[in-house]
Amino acid sequence: MSERPDYLPEHIREKLFHDPRVAEQDLKVDVKEHRVLLGGNVSSLQLRHTITEVAQELLPGYEIVNETTVVPATEPEDEEPVS
C-alpha cells in the first residue's frame, strides 16, 4: 500500500469494498494524520461494527472514527399514486 497520504483514503475504500466481510461500495474514507474518518450508509449495526474492525486491521496504528449511518428498513408510511 502506498505510503503517500494522497492515495491512502482511496486504497482503504477499495480494500473495504473488496473485503468479503464488508463489500460496501458507498463508504467515504478520509484520513488525517493518524485518524481515519468513515462515513456513508450501512444496512445494519453489525456491519457498522465489522467495518470498524476491518479498518482497524488495515491501519493498526490509526484511530478509527466510524460515522456511518444505519439505514432504516421500516414499512413505508404511504403510497404514491403514479397513474
Added chain:
Amino acid sequence: MIRIAAVGDLHYGEGSQGILKPGLEHLPDRADLLLLAGDLTRRGNPEEIQVLANELRGLPVPIVAVLGNHDYHCGREAEVRRALEGVGVRVLEGEAVTVDIDGVRVGIAGTKGFGGGFRGAHGSDFGEPEMKAFVGHTKMLSDRLERALTGLDGVDLRIALLHYSPIEGTLEGERLEIYPFLGSYLMAEAVDSAGADLVVHGHAHHGTEKGRTPAGIPVRNVAQPLIRHAYSVYTLNGHREVQPAAAGGIS
C-alpha cells in the same frame, strides 16, 4: 387499482438475517406485487441470497426480481437465481412475465441493464475490445428489454424492472463522474419505443426517487439506501395510458 411494492439494493450478507423481514410484515395488506430491483446480495454468494430467500419465503404476493452487479461478483449468478426461484421468486433477464391481479394483467419485463451514460455523453462501442464489450453489453440488454416489453401483448399494465438507471433524472445527487457507470439512455429509448406505465430501478443509492423518460413514462429509483424503507408502494390504475412513442425521423 394495482399496488406495486418495490425495493432494490438490499445487499444481503450472511449476517443480514432479520433486516428486512419486520418491514415486510404488512406488505400483503399494502401491495399486490413485490418487485426486487437487483443488488440483493453483497457479493453474489449463494449463502448470501439464501438469507434473503428465507425472509421472502411464504410471502403471499407474487415476487419478481432482476439481479444487479453485486449479484454477479462471484460468478455464481445462476445459483443466486436458483435460490430465489426456490422460494417462488420469478427472476427476469431479458425476459417478461405476466401476473394476473384480480383480473388485471400486469406484464413485467426485466433486465439488469448496464452503463454507458446518457444522451450527448454516451460511450461508443469503438476502439479497444474492452470498450466495445462494455457498450455492446448495454446495447444487447437494451434490445432484449425492448423485445420483452413489446412481446407483452394483451396486458393491462406494463412495467420495466431494471437495476441500472435508464435516465439521469433519478441520478441527481450522485457524482457526475460516475453517471456512465450508473445507467444508460439506451434503456430509456427501449422503454419509450415499446411503451410502459412504470419503470423501476435501483443502483443509485445517492440519487433521486422520481423521474420520467423523455416520452414521459414515470421512473422510480427504489434503491433501499435512498428510499430508507423496506419498500415503496406505487399505485397504478389498470388501463394503459402511455402508448409507444411515435416513430421519430430525421428531417
